[in-house]
Amino acid sequence: MEVIKGPLSILHGSEAVGGVLNLIPEQKAPAGTRTWDVGTRVQSNTHGPLLQVGHKVNHGSWWWGVRAAAESHSDYSDGSNVRVLNSRFRGAYGMANMGFVRKRWLSENYYSFSYNQFGFIFSDLSQFLTPDERWSQSMFGPHHLVRLHIVSSENTVQLRKSTLKVMAGGQSNLRQEDEGGGKLSLQMELLSALATVRWTKPISQRTTLIVANNSSLERNTNYGFRKLVPDAWMKESSLSAYLRHGLGKWIVEYGAGGGWRNIEALPTPSVNSEEKDIGPFIQDRYFANGMAGLSWNPSRSWNLKINSSTGVRAPNLSELSSNGLHEGVYTYELGDPSLKNEQNWNTDFTVLRLGEQVHSSVSVFYNAFHNYIYLKPTAGRWYGFPVYEFVQENATLQGGEAALYYEPTYLPGMEIGASYSGLVGRLNNGDYIPYMPAQQVTPSVRYAWNHPSKKWSGSVFTNVQIVAAQTLTAPAEFSTPAYELLNAGINAQWKAKAAVYDFSVTGKNLLNEAYYDHMSRLKTFGFLNMGRNIVFQLKIKLNSAVSR
Amino acid sequence: MKTIKYYIPMIALMGAALTFNACDREKDEEEEAPELMFKSGGSYTAADATVSVGDVVTIGIEAEVHEEKDPLKKFNISKSVNGGALEDVYNEDLSSESFDYDFTVTIDSTQKGNTEKYTFTVTNRDGLTGQKSLTLTVN
Numbered sequence: 292m293e294v295i296k297g298p299l300s301i302l303h304g305s306e307a308v309g310g311v312l313n314l315i316p317e318q319k320a321p322a323g324t325r326t327w328d329v330g331t332r333v334q335s336n337t338h339g340p341l342l343q344v345g346h347k348v349n350h351g352s353w354w355w356g357v358r359a360a361a362e363s364h365s366d367y368s369d370g371s372n373v374r375v376l377n378s379r380f381r382g383a384y385g386m387a388n389m390g391f392v393r394k395r396w397l398s399e400n401y402y403s404f405s406y407n408q409f410g411f412i413f414s415d416l417s418q419f420l421t422p423d424e425r426w427s428q429s430m431f432g433p434h435h436l437v438r439l440h441i442v443s444s445e446n447t448v449q450l451r452k453s454t455l456k457v458m459a460g461g462q463s464n465l466r467q468e469d470e471g472g473g474k475l476s477l478q479m480e481l482l483s484a485l486a487t488v489r490w491t492k493p494i495s496q497r498t499t500l501i502v503a504n505n506s507s508l509e510r511n512t513n514y515g516f517r518k519l520v521p522d523a524w525m526k527e528s529s530l531s532a533y534l535r536h537g538l539g540k541w542i543v544e545y546g547a548g549g550g551w552r553n554i555e556a557l558p559t560p561s562v563n564s565e566e567k568d569i570g571p572f573i574q575d576r577y578f579a580n581g582m583a584g585l586s587w588n589p590s591r592s593w594n595l596k597i598n599s600s601t602g603v604r605a606p607n608l609s610e611l612s613s614n615g616l617h618e619g620v621y622t623y624e625l626g627d628p629s630l631k632n633e634q635n636w637n638t639d640f641t642v643l644r645l646g647e648q649v650h651s652s653v654s655v656f657y658n659a660f661h662n663y664i665y666l667k668p669t670a671g672r673w674y675g676f677p678v679y680e681f682v683q684e685n686a687t688l689q690g691g692e693a694a695l696y697y698e699p700t701y702l703p704g705m706e707i708g709a710s711y712s713g714l715v716g717r718l719n720n721g722d723y724i725p726y727m728p729a730q731q732v733t734p735s736v737r738y739a740w741n742h743p744s745k746k747w748s749g750s751v752f753t754n755v756q757i758v759a760a761q762t763l764t765a766p767a768e769f770s771t772p773a774y775e776l777l778n779a780g781i782n783a784q785w786k787a788k789a790a791v792y793d794f795s796v797t798g799k800n801l802l803n804e805a806y807y808d809h810m811s812r813l814k815t816f817g818f819l820n821m822g823r824n825i826v827f828q829l830k831i832k833l834n835s836a837v838s839r
Numbered sequence: 840m841k842t843i844k845y846y847i848p849m850i851a852l853m854g855a856a857l858t859f860n861a862c863d864r865e866k867d868e869e870e871e872a873p874e875l876m877f878k879s880g881g882s883y884t885a886a887d888a889t890v891s892v893g894d895v896v897t898i899g900i901e902a903e904v905h906e907e908k909d910p911l912k913k914f915n916i917s918k919s920v921n922g923g924a925l926e927d928v929y930n931e932d933l934s935s936e937s938f939d940y941d942f943t944v945t946i947d948s949t950q951k952g953n954t955e956k957y958t959f960t961v962t963n964r965d966g967l968t969g970q971k972s973l974t975l976t977v978n
Contacts, residue, residue: 389889415964470908471906471908474906516870548847672927674968675930675931675960675962676962
């Protein structure tokens with residue numbers, strides 16, 4: 292997974308306000324090889340095994356692969372050795388990919404499937420759910436079921452003096468709620484079709500132009516008797532242009548784009564029917580974005596970079612049209628169809644130094660939101676339940692990261708260092724934004740070795756996550772105390788003639804600290820995060836040659 | 840044929856995924872809301888009534904859910920005077936499949952001439968409500 296930070300709506304459309312996660316599909320086998328792999332992983336805290344098997348073949352001009360996996364976990368224990376009832380989960384996964392290269396056309400195609408069941412934890416669960424056997428993995432209590440199908444095709448065509456990339460994909464996301472006993476209450480499916488066309492043209496040796504179009508069509512449909520958001524159509528299309536100039540030690544990049552988003556909330560019984568305050572609606576929203584960046588490499592060791600970019604996020608269906616009791620927390624939530632788009636402007640500055648032995652980086656950012664959407668308690672009551680409404684207020688998020696690492700040349704493979712991250716989110720009315728992570732410092736030591744025969748290699752690490760108390764909280768949000776988590780692990784790899792064996796043991800929260808992660812939804816119900824967890828993992832990969 | 844060999848797996852992948860979504864899903868029947876009734880007989884007032892200053896009015900309610908897994912979560916009494924906004928009079932958190940409550944109001948001189956509408960509401964875990972109202976006219 293690749294994390295790209297900062298608003299990137301110009302390249303990736305609306306909703307890319309804080310960053311983008313790039314899920315990199317499985318790499319193909321080396322050309323002319325066939326690979327089998329089998330792996331297992333067991334977690335001590337949840338007594339949870341995972342088993343996976345994969346097969347990949349690469350004939351050179353075409354290749355394919357398949358993978359299947361399954362896992363199942365019992366309820367976890369927190370740092371006080373208390374069982375968190377119904378925190379169990381399980382899943383089954385499948386993936387297939389096929390690709391080929393033909394003259395100027397490279398095509399990579401993927402399909403993935405997942406089916407997950409997650410125990411559902413809410414405030415009054417213990418009042419009606421009797422605990423079963425401690426290590427039971429049965430989904431007898433209330434739980435979510437999520438079934439996901441994703442298909443995608445990425446096609447790169449080399450034109451005479453430019454490159455055209457055409458990506459198309461579809462996704463089915465079916466979410467169901469089993470209230471216990473097999474009765475499904477919520478059944479909601481989001482069907483999505485997405486396409487991206489990107490044309491890259493080197494204008495000169497130093498200048499590259501990228502023009503891109505992103506489009507999507509989505510349909511939300513309710514099939515169950517319990518509904519949270521209405522049936523709806525959502526359409527979006529955006530166009531952007533981006534230029535990158537390399538000028539010696541300087542890189543300058545800038546771009547602009549705009550787009551359109553249409554949301555149509557369809558008549559849905561019990562959600563937006565006549566007796567409700569919010570009815571069906573149809574909206575067109577337009578947005579524009581821009582970005583500019585400057586990077587300077589004064590020497591091979593140094594890099595300084597400043598970026599400024601904007602992002603936009605249209606309110607989602609829940610924010611626009613909620614009108615009911617939120618299960619689990621029992622607050623009545625009221626949406627607002629007149630909410631405007633969130634628009635943000637981010638500036639970040641990074642200094643990076645890669646020395647012979649010492650590497651360091653410092654990065655600071657300032658992110659200003661216009662019309663930030665959040666859930667605000669009101670003085671109103673709905674038949675005794677507190678009423679919250681989705682409102683908008685300008686807000687700022689600012690913070691930074693720093694890292695310092697030492698790799699002594701007298702001890703190759705050793706790395707000693709520490710990293711820091713912190714941010715503050717605040718509304719213009721003075722309130723803090725909820726669910727902002729606390730400041731964290733992580734000192735670490737890592738040592739990696741390679742045997743001269745190149746048959747053996749491995750690594751060992753330890754680090755301590757030192758997390759500060761989070762007291763900059765939103766109204767009605769709980770603050771969380773400081774905590775430290777000791778983590779460590781060891782990995783060993785052995786390369787035989789036609790096989791590679793990889794074994795690792797990793798321990799998280801080795802001192803069994805009882806703590807609340809401020810980002811955890813469960814802290815509201817008084818549930819601590821996971822206690823000590825030791826993970827054992829073994830992977831075996833077998834290689835053989837194939838004809839090309 | 841070589842060309843077709845490349846395309847067939849890709850088409851098969853797309854077709855397989857789309858097939859999963861070609862089937863219609865039947866929509867489930869609606870869940871039943873909790874039931875709420877006024878107690879009747881004896882000294883209970885179970886319908887709209889005209890009362891006088893000094894009267895003691897007792898309104899009894901009984902409520903129950905249709906499914907064990909959706910217990911009652913809240914009982915609320917609200918009042919609207921002379922057509923005005925609803926105001927909370929009483930709230931109680933619940934966690935049961937049934938509930939009963941007797942609400943007593945003594946009419947005093949400040950209520951003379953009022954039309955007071957009392958609304959009794961129970962809400963279950965799914966947010967479904969059972970509700971009944973009753974109006975007292977004070978002469």
